[in-house]
Amino acid sequence: MRHHERISIGRINYTNVWPIFHHFPEERFAGEVVFSLQVPTGLNRAMAAGEVDMGAMSSFAYGTNFDEYLLFPGLSVSALGRVNSLLLFHRKPLEQIAGGTFALSTASATTVNLLKILLAKRYEASPTYLTMEPSLDKMMAAADGALLIGDDAIRASWADHGYMVTDLGELWKAFTGEWMTFAVWAVRKDTVRRNPELVSRIHEAFQWSKEHGLRHPEGMIAKAQATIGGTESYWRGYFNQLTYEFGPDQWRGLSLYFSYAKELGLLERDVPIQLWEELPAR
Numbered sequence: 001m002r003h004h005e006r007i008s009i010g011r012i013n014y015t016n017v018w019p020i021f022h023h024f025p026e027e028r029f030a031g032e033v034v035f036s037l038q039v040p041t042g043l044n045r046a047m048a049a050g051e052v053d054m055g056a057m058s059s060f061a062y063g064t065n066f067d068e069y070l071l072f073p074g075l076s077v078s079a080l081g082r083v084n085s086l087l088l089f090h091r092k093p094l095e096q097i098a099g100g101t102f103a104l105s106t107a108s109a110t111t112v113n114l115l116k117i118l119l120a121k122r123y124e125a126s127p128t129y130l131t132m133e134p135s136l137d138k139m140m141a142a143a144d145g146a147l148l149i150g151d152d153a154i155r156a157s158w159a160d161h162g163y164m165v166t167d168l169g170e171l172w173k174a175f176t177g178e179w180m181t182f183a184v185w186a187v188r189k190d191t192v193r194r195n196p197e198l199v200s201r202i203h204e205a206f207q208w209s210k211e212h213g214l215r216h217p218e219g220m221i222a223k224a225q226a227t228i229g230g231t232e233s234y235w236r237g238y239f240n241q242l243t244y245e246f247g248p249d250q251w252r253g254l255s256l257y258f259s260y261a262k263e264l265g266l267l268e269r270d271v272p273i274q275l276w277e278e279l280p281a282r
């Protein structure tokens, strides 16, 4: 182990990960960790390049590069149904525009591929896709539908635009009956080899932080209201709608997503769910 090497932890810069990060005991890791705050696609790239060692990223990005990563059980951003922050905005019913043009946020990997899967499998459509910066007005000027994620989607859902709004978590559940996992907590295998003890302590701290965050959401809710807006009950509902578990139910839903992605050529290989395991106590 290189003693002075810090572990870089990726943190998605959206509210949806707050229940896992908000109470992370940074002071316990002084000098040992640094955080990298980015949109999901930024973290996906940084993890693949080895600039970030572990943390939250798009579940789809695990699928493209799984040989390099392990997944932490018990940590994810998942939902069985509605999410409220993975939203497709459109002018006409989806049935009428499924073969049209869709503008996709540059920040997303999991959800853009989820939309591709649903349009291909459920609507049997072959639409045109544009990738754009997440701006609802610009996207809707260029396309029949616009896909936003995270806080961009939340803000747009409050705006007075008159568009129809489809929740991608709800659409996936209606089509498959399954869970969907949007963000996973992954670690690079080389980081585990170099520094198993620190990785283990960080995992434990995340679990603690999550349990604490879910038991005591008040601080997080107040911070979300102050930084983004919305009511107390909106945020309480938002954090309750999401699930932060990553167990057999979520693995099954995510595996189904990966198999559709492979079938449609969005992923090249079958993707196994490979879990990180705690080192045996010495």
Ligand SMILES: C=C(O[C@@H]1C=C(C(=O)O)C=C[C@H]1O)C(=O)O
Pocket: 012, 014, 016, 040, 041, 057, 058, 059, 077, 083, 085, 086, 107, 108, 109, 110, 111, 112, 149, 150, 151, 182, 183
């Ligand atoms: C629940 C969400 O899931 C997210 C969607 C992601 C993606 O589409 O790649 C990645 C991480 C999560 O932040 C959200 O953005 O609100």
